[in-house]
Amino acid sequence: MSPIIEGKNMKFVLKMVAVAALFATSSVAMAAYPDKPIRLIIPFAANGATDVLVRIIADPLGKELGQPLMVENIGGEGGKTGTFEGINSEPDGYTLVATTISSIISNTAYNKNVGYDPLADFQHISNIADVPNILVVRKDFPANNFKEFLEEVKKSKGKYSYASSGQGGIQHFLMEYFKTMTKTNINHIPYRGGGPAVKDASLGRVDMILDQMSSAYSYVQKGDLKAIALSAPYRSKILPDVPTFKDLGMEEMNIYTYYGLSGPKGLNPAIAKKISDAMIKVINQPDIKAKIEATGAYPNPNTPEQFTKMFAKDKAVFEKIVREAKLVAR
Template sequence: MKFKSIALLLGCVYVTAHTSIAAAAYPDKPIKLVVPYAVGGTTDIIARVVGVKLGTILGQTIVIENKPGAGGSVGSAYAAKQPADGYTLVMAVESSHAVNPNVYERSPYDPVKDFAPISNLADVPNVLVVNPDLPAKNMEQFIKLLKDNPGKYAFGSSGNGGLSHMNGELFMSVTGTKMLHVPYKGLGPALNDLVAGQLQVVFDNIPSSFALIQGQRIRPLVVAAKERLKALPNVPTYAEVGIPKLNNPSWFGLAAPANTPDAILDTLNQAVTQALKDPETVAAIEKQGAIPSPMSRKDFGELIQQSNAQWVKVVKDIGFNKLN
């Protein structure tokens, strides 16, 4: 009996030690980071900037995999079904993890239950940009133009049910205007058509629009930020032009499939925190007009839940008909 007890004890020690060694070895192969939007959009830009430093810290390559479609739901649903082993992560952003699931009658994933939050990465001001040929130089002229020509002008989005789509719907509801909505598989393609003149308006985030704004290929009319941006000092905030409901920056974070072990999630959270203290990474994010914003796993989880509650209310308040 004594020998059996000793053998059992030794077996437990072996299993515990083996498990600890396995956990300590993470990661021992490349990590896939799913971006549920097209190349060139804000989510893609933030993922690539942070992914480079994150890979250096973890000692493994972070492989970006773009899976656009349906306002972020295609890539998010795909990521939710991957093994919970820390080798598939997903960009969990306000558009795909708070807006999109609340504007469809049936979402293919639950933004809270199907994912394990790791950390927010950055807060990003939104911007309303127009084609330079549009005969409106400021928000007052823009609203008048839309009211005088209901349904004539089109706005592009990252897809049905995404943040850029819903910001457009909220804008029209608040201002009493009407535009045609044209969904894309990401804001990159939408911006291409905006520059080409096939669209007149895009409700975007600063990072994906900034280079085009600097090159005067598109015109910013207003930004969603607490105060005017240093990079765009002549562009007013939504609050300044009397539309405070749209004056909220967006959050862009990182998550894993639900049930990913805590030890792995903690490792990733610590790596994100370290990455967002790196001066070069911070400078690269700020260059895009974004603000690095790391946080604890608990705080990021609460942010996702609070944001979902807010968008449930917005969808109801504006009388939006949920998508099938």
């Protein structure tokens, strides 16, 4: 053997061969992917905000990738059940999961034993949209604006209740934070997803919900729910008369919900990028963008790196809410 490739030089050559092989494998995987239908898990019940937004992009994204996305709702435990199934699948790009600030950030901040880490156990792919949260009450609730609402719940002494998508979800978090900030007593009724929760509020079976705009707006339009306040940095174009919490002097309540797609840890970054590139292209199409905006959401597709940074930032925010609202998992 030549002395040129002995010792440390041999290790360097072997390392470079391994790197070259990795790049070759990534290139082959990206070129071949996908060659069969892709399973897409939505970890919430049908007709909730996550379901609405994901289904807007599912068909056109499948066409862009060249294979259909088979959407499956697996609700429960504030998004934990479906998310857990998604991240425990093979990291081959053929099982994706819709991830939200609720299902992986508020859930893990609320319960340290949830079973997954929001950063270490995922290969995040891309955001779809940012969605304001809106406080709505049943249509016969004895208040028509925030001042009247706050007066009513303060004097009620636990008479009223609010619905949420489940323990540890963002709706649960924000309402408990609201209760802490306003020193009010409102009972929590957790559901197996935002869809049935907001529906029961619209039917008067529960008094209120702080829901995502994309799922609550249609009920407000029909007069089945009354809008009280918006959790957003500025007023909505589709509900311009509804004040933001910032307008009301509660800026810390201005927390967006966002929804995107992720895969399990170990998913080839080349595949993640291919899906992300396709999502950015699809979501920026005028007709798709218009459909997303019609729900009250703000389209915001991005790269895997950018989407991961969003989760990292809000992980710290929600851990702070846990401390201040003294939330304890049950």
